Amino acid sequence: MGMLVDGVWKDVWYDTKSTKGHFKRTTTSFRNWVTADGAPGPTGDGGFKAEAGRYHLYVSLACPWAHRTLIFRKLKKLDDLISVSVVHPLMLENGWTFKTDDAATGDDLFGLDYLWQVYVKADSAYNGRVTVPVLWDKSQNTIVSNESAEIIRMFNSAFNGLTGDDQDFYPQALHADIEALNDRIYDTVNNGVYKAGFATTQEAYEEALTPLFQSLDWLEEKLSSQRYLCGDVLTEADWRLFTTLVRFDAVYVGHFKCNIRRIADYPALSAYVRSLYHVPGVAETVNIDHIKRHYYGSHKTINPTGIVPVGPELGFLLP
Template identity: 45%
Template sequence: MSEPKGYVEKSYERDTRYINDRITADGAESGWKAEPGRYRLVAARACPWANRTIIVRRLLGLEPVLSMGLTGPTHDSDSWTFDLDPGGLDPVLGIPKLKDAYEKRQPGYPRGITVPAVVEIESGKVVTNDFAPMTLDFSTEWRQYHRDGAPDLYPQALREEMAPVMKRIYTEINNGVYRCGFAGEQSSYEDAYDRLFTALDWVSERLANQRYLMGDTITEADVRLFTTLVRFDPVYHGHFKCNRQKLSEMPVLWAYARDLFQTPGFGDTVDFEQIKKHYYVVHRDVNPTGIVPKGPDLSGWGTAHGREALGGRPFGDGTAPGAVPEGERVPTEHNPWVGADGQLTVRTPGV
């Protein structure tokens, strides 16, 4: 998700006005029907909100029916751009800037150009950039296109319990790190800091005796927490001043994060270099020099976590996702735990 021009505010409030159309199984209400080859997911590996969609799409095996375009890790005040692609053009949409797809949908689009976004390929229009329901719809409205063995990330029986858990994770943790980093006054920062670590202590207590947030299997809730945790030490601890402790100094959350990272579909989507470059280069009012730190040491992500002792089956009655498509592999030099074939080089016992 890109941010509006100028990041630091007296007390940071995220603009949550999105193009909130839904792509549904029959398209009856929205006019947007889930169909193979009709849409393209535009994401950025740097962005935690977009990283959610990359993980869920991979876990569910939607790659053959929903193509993915990846922007570069940095952007200007105008738009995310396709500077990683030959000629600086998305090879399917044929555009240099994601803004072009927003303008196709609404000329003079007045808000931030954000990722993730789903674009209808034929019209070139953004269908939705409302990231919260997007992945839930991948689980429900795209179900007929899931791979054999896809996990149930949004179990019907758990949805009522999941709702407040995911809400607190979003308001206090996912968005909480931004409230710390973009606070323009000491009191606002300290309030955000206290709220963030109160919530991290809460999830730590929840995870002390169960392997995943909702019990024995991975759900959407775990995906949402993971994308913040994996960025914590590389970015949020220093850049956003979330420095009571590093993730690696919080035993339960560090073990939990490593467990997920070592699970196919999670760690193989993480590009640490792009993550650091995005935050440290783009947020010039937070980091005026644009210098990107060399650290931290990433070797710990592949170490044993011991969470298998809590039992559980990561994919429930399903199976791990298959090979990473060749064009979607994270470079080994950007994530040392990803091999040349795009697969994780570490595996958690029981996965």
């Protein structure tokens, strides 16, 4: 784990001393948008027109944020338009690497060794963390975006003219509902598990755990009487929740100590994860082996032996 300082790689763990044991996620830095005609999006510069073969996605199969982008690539039929490289599950002193074993592909674009080298290609004086996902533009040779929440919105609509796929996971009429769901779920669930897991004081850990389980209880209640978070319509809010829930029992319960209840203990949440998992194309984006090896193997301050638990059996992934 580390970061780039003026374009130079430094091996440092998260600084929680200055925040009294709390994990604070840094904001992402490449915030341009691919749009149908190349006009500027809500942030950043224009010039990123949706074109077949122009963009490349760097992901980790372990990472819940990158996982969102893989799901949208699949559901929005972008497989043939946007190529993908998968980093190695272990993220150690060199950060994400392009070591090629198992389902890691290496760097298909440049044959580089480390993801930080991709960031330096885009900005030779880059400062900050080197995270996945990364959406790369082969035409301008730069990073379009490294913010998953925005990449999925681009995938949702920018390429529709090329794919003919007009499924909409962010329908206009539901924007306010989706934003409200996203806000709570991001803060207490998606990022909540990280706040608990990366806390370095008892107080900071407990401060994250209480709202996390309040939100899971609230979601269980909600999904007991409706199919999706917005009722009958499957939206991006569901996919954003799914990538955390599908990892929950495998890694967050044990490794991040989010252990008041498991997803398996919530009947409605379990059925919901199972139903989303069985949406055609989604199961092939879920790699429990990478997920377990990444978390248990990469965070040596939390799990110094690096031993990866064999269980649990994940009933919600069964047919």
